[in-house]
Amino acid sequence: MTLQYSLMDYEHWLDEVKAALDSVNMPMIDWQGVWPFDFQAEYDSGTKPHDAAMRANRYWWREQNKSLKQDCRESKDCWLPRGHRGVCQPVAENIARR
Numbered sequence: 001m002t003l004q005y006s007l008m009d010y011e012h013w014l015d016e017v018k019a020a021l022d023s024v025n026m027p028m029i030d031w032q033g034v035w036p037f038d039f040q041a042e043y044d045s046g047t048k049p050h051d052a053a054m055r056a057n058r059y060w061w062r063e064q065n066k067s068l069k070q071d072c073r074e075s076k077d078c079w080l081p082r083g084h085r086g087v088c089q090p091v092a093e094n095i096a097r098r
């Protein structure tokens with residue numbers, strides 16, 4: 001992929017995000033209406049489509065856990081369910097920004 005993401009228009013960028021979310025069975029159309037994720041902000045800050053998709057995925061998991069009162073209480077921004085094994089994983093962890 002030689003395309004510069006900074007030159008990619010938002011519609012094209014969002015299509016790639018949608019494809020990445022479909023590939024992990026988290027269709028944007030299903031989740032965005034329930035817990036809106038700020039994709040525009042990710043685009044504006046130069047996040048790659050795949051990274052934005054993974055962050056949205058984690059965000060939706062965290063919101064779902066919260067709604068079920070199954071959110072992790074060990075740290076504030078952890079997307080894993082309460083009582084998970086291993087270390088906490090913040091929603092925004094390990095996503096490189098340019």
Ligand SMILES: [Zn+2]
Pocket residue numbers: 072073074075078079080084087088089
């Ligand atoms: Zn945790």
